[in-house]
Amino acid sequence: MQKPTLRDVAQAAGVHVATASRALNPNTRSLVNADTARRVSRAAKSLGYRPNPIARSLKTAKSLTVGVVLPDLTNPLFPPIVRGIDDLLGPAGYSALIVNTDNDPAREKAQIDSLRSRQVEGLIVATARLNHPLLTELHQQDVKMVLVNRRTDHLDVSSVVPDDAAGIAQAVAHLARLGHRRVLHLAGPATTSTGITRARSFRNAVREFDLVQDPALIAPCDFWAEAEGARAMRAALDAGTEFTAVIAGNDLLALGAYDVCGERGIACPDDISIVGFNDMPFLDKLRPALTTVAVPHQQIGVEAARMLLEAIDGPARPARSVLLPVSLVVRASTRKPAAG
Structure with missing residues (x-):
């Protein structure tokens, strides 16, 4: 059976071929009377016509x-x-x-x-x-x-x-209000704007809320791997760095911190509070459900x-x-x- 053509659609709708073409193209549909566009659309649907994007691209460049x-x-x-x-x-x-x-x-x-x-x-x-x-x-x-x-x-x-800076500031403010003074930041890489902005905001918020400022409380990580968050968390614990809360540069790093808490017998949040960033799907299903910064x-x-x-x-x-x-x-x- 031969495929219906644009000419067939135009004939069925009672319009010129050029009008049918404009009516079926989202970029030019507004140039056609709304009733005419609906008539063309119904005709195309009834005939089973599908526009050819390759042919259209050749015509429009x-x-x-x-x-x-x-x-x-x-x-x-x-x-x-x-x-x-x-x-x-x-x-x-x-x-x-x-x-x-x-x-x-x-x-x-x-x-x-x-x-x-x-x-x-x-x-x-x-x-x-x-x-x-x-x-x-x-x-x-x-x-x-x-x-x-x-x-x-x-x-x-x-x-x-x-707004990365605002998100980290909100996370620090939340922990400060709870009474935390030593907060570990699992920071993203300094090669990305996201990593730099979030780490800078962390340092600024720590000063603003008069929390402990200690270079050992900023641990650079690669953003893209849960294992990186785990590596940095283990390194901080093994070095004897004291902290009662963690703000991770993103949720994957926070999941890595969860992993280490599980393997070291650390209770979250009883022993260490953890905050993520991004609000990835299903974080509310974790145990405990992860506090995080929601990004649209x-x-x-x-x-x-x-x-x-x-x-x-x-x-x-x-x-x-x-x-x-x-x-x-x-x-x-x-x-x-x-x-x-």
């Missing part, structure tokens, strides 16, 4: 795709971001091609080269480091980009990030996609940075420190 570059597909914080991206791209007629870099610069370059060979119209990137030569190169080549959860130094690229990940994805489409439609539009609010979610992993 647009692929209607964007690339989404993630450092670790297994990290639970990224699916809500991708969902937000898709929520905005879909109605606009765009699709996302997702690649995973494993935080490997060589793999990242290969994956981005692959996306560009498929004529994506822009990139949403979650792997940015403060010093990121590849992004600098892409920017110089006028590749449209938006960074999510990250910023870079000396690069005029749009970004959407949570889906909204990050929505805003990133919106900004990228704006950049695609208006190449002269200046770069901008969107800072989204965060909130502390208090659960069972924090309490007053034990007496003595």
Whole structure:
């Protein structure tokens, strides 16, 4: 059976082929009378017609795709971001091609080269480091980009990030109000804007609440591995560093701290309180449920996609940075420190 054509749809709807084409394209549907657009849509559905995106891209010189570059597909914080991206791209007629870099610069370059060979119209990137030569190169080549959860130094690229500083400050304030004086920070890497911002905010909040300032209470970690949080937690305990609470740079590091508490017979929160950052799914199902800073990940994805489409439609539009609010979610992993 021959597939229905656009001409068949136009004939069934009683309109010109060009009108049918505009009515079925999300980017041009607004140019068509609403009743006509509905009539065309009904005709296409009844005939089983599906637009050919390849043919459309050849006519418009647009692929209607964007690339989404993630450092670790297994990290639970990224699916809500991708969902937000898709929520905005879909109605606009765009699709996302997702690649995973494993935080490997060589793999990242290969994956981005692959996306560009498929004529994506822009990139949403979650792997940015403060010093990121590849992004600098892409920017110089006028590749449209938006960074999510990250910023870079000396690069005029749009970004959407949570208010990391406010989130850490809320976590420190919560522990200070409970009476904690020595708080260990499992800090993210100094190669990322997120790691630096959260560590700086921790130091500032410790001073503001007159908590103990001790270099041993800041333990750098790699963000992307639960094992890193465990390694840093063990190192602090083995070194005899005294602390009654932990603020982890993200939830994965907090899970690593949980692991060490379990293996060392440390009760959380009776012996040590623990706070995470990101509010990944299912943290409320842990025992104890993790106190953490909630980040609006889906909204990050929505805003990133919106900004990228704006950049695609208006190449002269200046770069901008969107800072989204965060909130502390208090659960069972924090309490007053034990007496003595």
